[in-house]
Amino acid sequence: MLERLKKAAKRLKAELLALGYAARDPRTPWYARAFALLVLAYALSPIDLIPDFIPVLGYLDDLLLLPAGLWLALKLIPPEVMADAHAEAARNPHKLAKSTWGLLLMLVIYAALIVLAWRWWTLR
Template sequence: MQLISKAKNWAKSLKRDIVALWLAARDARVPWYAKAVAGAVAAYALSPVDLIPDFIPVLGYLDDLVIVPLGILLATRLVPPDLMSELREEAARRIERPSGRSGLIFILAVWLICLIFLVLAVRRLV
């Protein structure tokens, strides 16, 4: 049970750090090279596209278990420590805050538009 608790805490800290890196990539106080690395790591971690597709046995999860944490480690070390601490606090606040309905409505609208285009494309073929 202790191992599961540690794994959950580690996963929460990764999620917080990804949001903090996303914030760092947009913060004027962060050096340009740290912004570039932080933005790339956050974009890759949040992207549905993987370097190694998940359907490949064992290797598919390699990026999620190794590449992303190493990228987070590198990016967090490039951001000044006091600033990274501040960004982590802000990220924790944003994660705890309930998300609005506007995001949900936007995602549903995008899916609905995609579905409509798919139906129209299929009707043209038939």
């Protein structure tokens, strides 16, 4: 069981790396690039939607949201671009690092969501 989880995590990291290469490819449509960058920012941001210290729920976003976002991003990118991105990721399997830009983007998104929720709540 643990070995299977390690393999799944390794596959997820490889897919995220390939997604990073595909997001930089000029053949990728703008909407797919924007969504891919959002998924990468969330994956590389040190801040999660649900903090990991919360029992069970803390890992739920990592187990559900990230794979779902990755799946959708991969569906939006043309197959030939993803094939080239997978080949590039196999040639250059460097480690994904935490991203300061990802952190800033996620903080802006969380702040916007809080403001929208507050406005919705006060307008009721």
